[in-house]
Amino acid sequence: MTPPLPAPDEVPALEMINVAVGALHDPAIRVAENINWTVRPGDYWVIAGLHGAGKSDFLRLAGGVMPPQQGQYRFFGEPMPIFEDARLPTRLRLGLVFDGGQLFNHLTLAENVALPLRYHRNLGHAEAAAAAAELLAGLELEPWAHRLPGAVGYGWRKRAGLARALALQPEVLLVDNPLGGVDPRQVHWWLAFLDQLSRGHPLLRGRPVTLVVTAADFPRWQGHARQFALLRDRRLRVLGGWGEVAAAREDAVRELLTKETQTG
Amino acid sequence: MLLRFLLTLQGLGAFALITLGVMITRFRAARAVIRPLVFAEISRAGLRLLPLFLFMAVALGLVVIGQTVSWLTRVGAINFLGTVMVVVVVRELGPLVTALLVVARVGTANVIELGTARATGEVEALEALGIDPVHYLVVPRVLGMALGVYALTVYLILGALASGYLWAFVQDVPLLPGDYLRQLAGALSGLDFVLLAVKTFAFGAIIALVTCYHGLAQPLRLEEISRATVAAVAQSVVACVLLDALFIILYLAT
Structure with missing residues (x-):
């Protein structure tokens, strides 16, 4: 007798079995291996690691x-x-x-956000403008809407990248290093916005989004993320909730818990 | 050296087939996005080059007619002026000069744009949004440049034929406009129009494919873009000349 299929809500959002990750710019290099990892719908993961640990390549694969x-x-x-x-x-x-953000440099922020809508729904500029404007307003990007990415600060480009990814109303959102290189006010904004996405944001019709975020440290995610993992020495180690992270004794985790690393 | 040439040829062939496949399977997909891009490319590889081509047309008319008149009058064969213009300008120089100018003006820009898009992660961003980079970046360029090269060649030829008469007139050649046109019409055949269209479309498509291939097909870093541009220009020119040679054989065979 075959085992019963899992109910639809039991299908993991992301599931990696013995996965090895290559570097995007040199496929011959192996960044991480033997990754076994499951993300359930509704999870809010933070994957922390030092610079060069392969977080970006891992997220690109994901x-x-x-x-x-x-x-x-x-x-x-x-x-x-x-x-x-x-x-x-x-x-x-x-x-x-x-x-x-990796925005399209020849398109304005508004055109960047509208492009996925236009491409997948076959819309003209005018037809997609309203939806794009709503997203830009929701992310406080209106003043820069008609500027090219090169004329906008790093933090706003990053935020426009988020707006573009939200345009197609995704159920799972992977965010690469959102707190890297942004000022304290933007850090606060990102944490609050991601929390709201996790609970259900009006821009996505209130549907909770499954989140996977990479970071260079743990402390700023206390009280925000619910699941934590560490990417180090080519391995992904699932740590558990904040309690397990805080109680961890090994240096690899303690290193990312100290205040000195909280510069992003 | 030979191995590298064969590898490039294989890569280019595969890239051309992928582009053709995407063109067919996504013929109707996202037309509201792709169609304006095609028009923008026609404008860039056609319309905006018109002033340069007007200049080139006048120069080409002068070069061909100036040289020809000085030789033909010596042998008393002034009745072949129209034939010379058709053979030299319509069949050979018109398409080839257009292709070379488009390589220089638009082909280089293609490699740099796409190479930068690749190096700065824009191509990944397209993939992450479920947008096929070949459909969004390559197809409009291939269509736009094919149409652009065709239209520019027609303008260049018309301009050169007109300026040719002008230069003949300046050199006191006793030739009435009606006789000149009759000579041209007599030298042209229906096949010329067909082959001209096929050849120029092929030139445009080849330039677009070679330059897009070098910009897009391999992961590039910013510092590698200049090398890719040099290679793409050289290969575009060689490909166009080889194709032209193929057409000469076709002409001779018919």
Whole structure:
């Protein structure tokens, strides 16, 4: 007798089995390996690691931009990465926010945010403008809406990257190093906004978003994220909740708990 | 050296096939986004080059007619002026000069734009948004440059034929406009129009494919873009000249 299939709500949002991650700019390099990791819908993960630990490459793999070197990675039960049109609707349930935004430099912030809507719904400039304007307003980006990314500060570019990823109303959002290189006021904004996304934000019709965030330290995520993991020495170590992180005795975790690392 | 050439050829062939596949399978997809991009590319690889091409047309007319007249009058064969213009300008120089100018003006910009997009992660960002980079970045360039090179060649040829007469007139060649046009019409055949269209579309598509390939196909860092641009320009020129040679064989065979 075959075992019963899990109920739809039991399908993990992200599931990695024995996955190895390559570097985006040099596929021959292995950044991490033997990753076994499951993200359930509604989770709010922080994956911390020092610079160069491979967080960005790991998130790119999770975001479906590059395939695993080995192992299996499934997103809501579908093998990733997805490039075929037939499985595109599954792919679009996932949003990826790059460190620094990685906006399209020849498009204004408003055009950047509108592009995914226009492409996937076949809309003209005017038809997508209202939805884009709502997102820009929701993220306090209106004053820069009609500027090119090069004319806007780093923190705002990053925020526009978030607005663009939210345009298609994703259910799972991966955010690369949101607190890196931004000022304290923006740090506060990001933490509050991500919390709201996790609980359900009006911009996404109140539907809670599953979050995976990378970070250079742990302390600022206390009281925000619910699951924590550490990326170090080419391994992903799942630590558990904040209690386990705070109680950890080993140096690798303590190092990311000290105040000195809280510069992002 | 030979191995590298074959690898490039293989990569280019694969890239061309992928682009063709995307063009067919996504023919109707996201038209509201792709169509304005095609128009923008036609404007860039066509319309905006018109002043330069007007200048080139006048120069080409002068070069061909100036040289030809001085030779043909010596052998008393002034009745072949129209034929010379058709053979030299319509069949050969018009398309080739257009292709080379478009490589220089637009092809280089293509490599730099796409190379920068690749190096700064814009291409990944497209993929992350479920937007096919080939559909969004390459298809409009291929269509726009094919149409652009075709239209520019037609303008260049018309301009050169007109300026050719002007230069003949200046050199006191006893040739009436009606006779000149009759000579041209007599030298042209239906096949010329077909082959001109096919050849110029192919030139435009090849330039777009080679330059996009070098900008997009391999992961680039910013410092590698200049090298990629040099390679793309050289290969575009070689590809266009080789294709032109193929067409000469076709002409001779028919």
